[in-house]
Amino acid sequence: MDQGIVQANGLIKHYGQRRVVDGVDLAVPQGAVYGVLGPNGAGKTTTLRMLLGIIEPDGGSRQLLGLAHPRQARTRIGYLPEERGLYPAMTARETIAFMGALRGLPWREGRARADRMLHDAGLGHAAGQKIRKLSKGMAQLVQLLGAIVHQPELIVLDEPFSGLDPVNQEKLEGLILAERARGATILFSTHVMAHAQRLCDRLAIIANGRRCFEGTVADARALLPMRAHFVPRSGDAGVRALLPADAAPSGDGFDFSVPDEGIEPVIARLLAAGHGIAGLSIERPGLHEVFVKLVREAA
Incomplete structure (x- = not known):
């Protein structure tokens, strides 16, 4: 595996007798959006925390921004943890500035950046409001802005879309893409495939503490045969007798996997038997279908 801005080799972590991370390898390319996907309890959060140096692995090694000790890179990293936590009496502006100050950003610059970022995110009206007055989704976006206000090289987001409504999910996707355009590397975990399919340059799927896939979204979707719908x-x-063995009724037609030899022999059989074609569509399975297959196999 090529070296990356984030590198993990054989990471292992035990909690009691349970091995929650079992030899995970990762390499996150610089400037990429990289997703760590997996079901609840797969070991995603533990893996991210080991990469960041929040907890120490029981085996394996990791490097962050070229450093063997991840905490040395803390001012160059933005981190949104799975657990949300803000001071309710602080305003949105002060919260973002405070989080920047923890990473070495001067207060005055932090406040100025906070106002600009809140305005760009459509939250300019909330700059002076206390966190306790904000909705859950607005507070979550404020915490994300606080994680990136110091313009970090690496942004690590743990389940960032959890609890957000569709409008705020779209805002968050826009923020992630804007940070990539700025030159940052984004590493995020999720179990929602739609976000990963739209955003990720590369991704890893973890199940039962082990990595069962690594590659691009296209690589993942190519693991399953194309599906056809014939009317x-x-x-x-x-x-039905002229279609592949897995053909099943669906709506006004049939769904089936496209054979290895392609769709042409199927069409030829249908036409030779006098069956016209009212509709035919072919597409790759989505990332969701691939994820379910890999996770079930791992289980």
Whole structure:
């Protein structure tokens, strides 16, 4: 595996007798959006915390921004933990400035950046409001802005979309893409495939503490055969016998996997038997289907 701005080799972590992370390898390319995907309890959060130096691994090694001791890079990293936590009496502006100050950003600059970022995120009206007055989604976006106000090289987001409504999810996706355009590297965990499919340059799927896939979204979707939906023109009498073995009725037609030899022999059989084609569509399975297959196999 190529070296990356974030590198993990054989990470292992035990909690009691349970091995929650079992030899995970990761390499996050500089400037990429990299997703760590997995079901609840797969070991995603533990893996991120080991990468950041919040907890120490029981085995394996990791490097962060070229450093063997991740905490030495803390001012160059922005981190949004899975557990949300803000001071309720602070205003949104002061919260963002405070989080920047923890990473070495001067207060005055932090406040100025906070106002600009809140305005750009559509939250300019909330700059002077206390956190306790904000909705959950607004507070979550404020915490994210605080994690990136110092313009870090690496941004680590643990389940960032959890609890957000669709509008705020779209805002968060926009923020992630804007940070990548700025030159930052983004590493985030999720179990929601739609966000990963839209955002990730590369991704890893973890199940039962082990990495069961690493590559691009296209690489993942290519693991399953393409699916076809065929609608006969003149009823379905006799059609089923001419289709691949896994064909199943669906709506006004049939769904089936495209054979290795392609769709052409199937069409030829149908036309030779006198069945017209009212509709035919072919597409790759989505990341969701691949994720479910890999996780079930790992289980």
